[in-house]
Amino acid sequence: xxxxxxxxxxxxxxxxxxxxxxxxxxxxxxxxxxxxxxxxxxxxxxxxxxxxxxxxxxxxxxxxxxxxxxxxxxxxxxxxxxxxxxxxxxxxxxxxxxxxxxxxxxxxxxxxxxxxxxxxxxxxxxxxxxxxxxxxxxxxxxxxxxxxxxxxxxxxxxxxxxxxxxxxxxxxxxxxxxxxxxxxxxxxxxxxxxxxxxxxxxxxxxxxxxxxxxxxxxxxxxxxxxxxxxxxxxxxxxxxxxxxxxxxxxxxxxx
Numbered sequence: 001x002x003x004x005x006x007x008x009x010x011x012x013x014x015x016x017x018x019x020x021x022x023x024x025x026x027x028x029x030x031x032x033x034x035x036x037x038x039x040x041x042x043x044x045x046x047x048x049x050x051x052x053x054x055x056x057x058x059x060x061x062x063x064x065x066x067x068x069x070x071x072x073x074x075x076x077x078x079x080x081x082x083x084x085x086x087x088x089x090x091x092x093x094x095x096x097x098x099x100x101x102x103x104x105x106x107x108x109x110x111x112x113x114x115x116x117x118x119x120x121x122x123x124x125x126x127x128x129x130x131x132x133x134x135x136x137x138x139x140x141x142x143x144x145x146x147x148x149x150x151x152x153x154x155x156x157x158x159x160x161x162x163x164x165x166x167x168x169x170x171x172x173x174x175x176x177x178x179x180x181x182x183x184x185x186x187x188x189x190x191x192x193x194x195x196x197x198x199x200x201x202x203x204x205x206x207x208x209x210x211x212x213x214x215x216x217x218x219x220x221x222x223x224x225x226x227x228x229x230x231x232x233x234x235x236x237x238x239x240x241x242x243x244x245x246x247x248x249x250x251x252x253x254x255x
Contacts, residue, residue: 001024001025001026001048002024002025002026002077002078003025003026003027003028003073003075003076003077003078004021004025004026004027004028004076004077004078004079004080005027005028005030005066005076005078005079005080005118006018006021006027006028006029006030006080006082007030007031007056007080007081007082007083007110007114008030008031008056008082008083008084009027009029009030009031009037009040009082010029010031010032010033010036010037010040011031011033011036011183011184012181012183012184012185012209013082013133013178013181013183013209013212013213014031014080014082014083015036015040015209016208016209016210016212016213017080017082017209017212017213017216017217018040018044019043019044019213020210020213020214020216020217021078021213021216021217021220022044022046022047023047024220025047025077025078026047026048026049026050026073027044027047027048027049027050028049028050028051028052028069028073028076029041029049029050029051029052030051030052030053030054030056030065030083030114031053031083032053032054032055033053034051034053037051037053038051050069050070050073052065052066052068052069053065055106055110056083056106056110056111056113056114057102057105057106057109057110057113059109059113062110062113062114062117063113063117066114066117066118066121067117069121074121075121075122075123075124076118076121076122076123076128077122077123077127077128077129078128078129078130078131078220079114079115079118079122079128079129079130079131080131080133080216081111081114081115081130081131081132081133082133083106083110083111083114084106084107084110084111084133084135084151084155085102085103085106085107085185085189086103086145086148086185086189087099087100087102087103087148087189087191088189088191089144089145089189090144091143091144091146092146092147095146095147099147100147103147103148103151104147104150104151107148107151107152107154107155108151108154108155108158111132111155111158112158115130115162122169122171125170126169126170126171127170127224128169128170128171128172129171129172129173129174129219129220130162130166130171130172130173130174131173131174131175131176131216131219131220132155132158132159132162132173132174132175132176133155133176133177133178133212134152134155134156134159134175134176134177135152135155135177135178135179136177136178136179136232136234136238136240136241137149137152137241138152138153138154138155138156138175138177139153139156139177139232139241140240140241140242141153141241142241142242152177155175156175156177159173159174159175159230160175163227163229172227173227173229174219174227174228174229174230174231175229175230175231176212176215176216176219176231176233177230177231177232177233178207178211178212178232178233178234179207179232179233179234179235179238179241180200180201180204180206180207180234180235180238180244181206181207181208181209181211181212182200182201182206182207182208183208183209186198186200186201202246203246203247204235204237204238204244204245204246204247205235205236205237206235206237206238207233207234207235211233212233215231215233219231
């Protein structure tokens with residue numbers, strides 16, 4: 001059975017991705033919240049799992065955790081670099097410096113640390129695949145998001161560069177760039193302010209984590225000779241990073 005390592009698996013897109021891949025892969029579930037990872041592993045009772053608890057921004061913890069895998073789990077076929085965050089929504093001049101540092105540390109340096117730590121264990125049969133979670137913010141800069149956008153532009157550049165550098169290694173590299181997805185993401189951005197977080201998705205139907213998880217599974221389901229390099233996925237109500245039709249919200253019950 002092939003093995004997939006997923007960062008940020010304790011919630012949102014990472015959680016949904018684990019469920020989407022559970023039939024086809026053994027799973028290494030990575031995140032900061034041990035109890036949430038244990039809950040996910042319990043729900044995936046029929047899937048072999050390993051849990052690694054670490055913060056992707058902690059270089060030493062990343063390498064120690066990944067190197068601690070049992071020997072029979074040290075061949076990785078898929079790496080999903082999903083862990084990421086946004087802290088605050090403010091102009092550059094008003095933004096808290098710690099918030100800006102955290103976005104660079106997690107979104108950029110964290111992706112670098114995890115990928116470097118996993119590289120020795122990626123399949124030697126030249127059939128591995130790395131999927132990096134980018135964002136529409138990695139393609140279009142918007143007001144009050146300069147550093148978050150910069151961090152996701154870095155993800156886009158890293159993905160393109162990895163695709164070139166890993167070509168002789170036979171490793172596919174894909175960027176998946178979502179638009180508005182309703183997860184805990186906005187709750188983190190607005191530091192637990194539930195009303196503010198909820199307002200981001202008012203009056204239109206955003207994507208949900210399962211939409212992105214299905215996209216990731218679609219990427220991995222392609223024939224070996226096919227490499228989907230770059231997928232941008234938006235809700236129907238979104239046309240760009242800032243253009244939304246907020247007149248109608250659809251849900252499973254009513255219009």
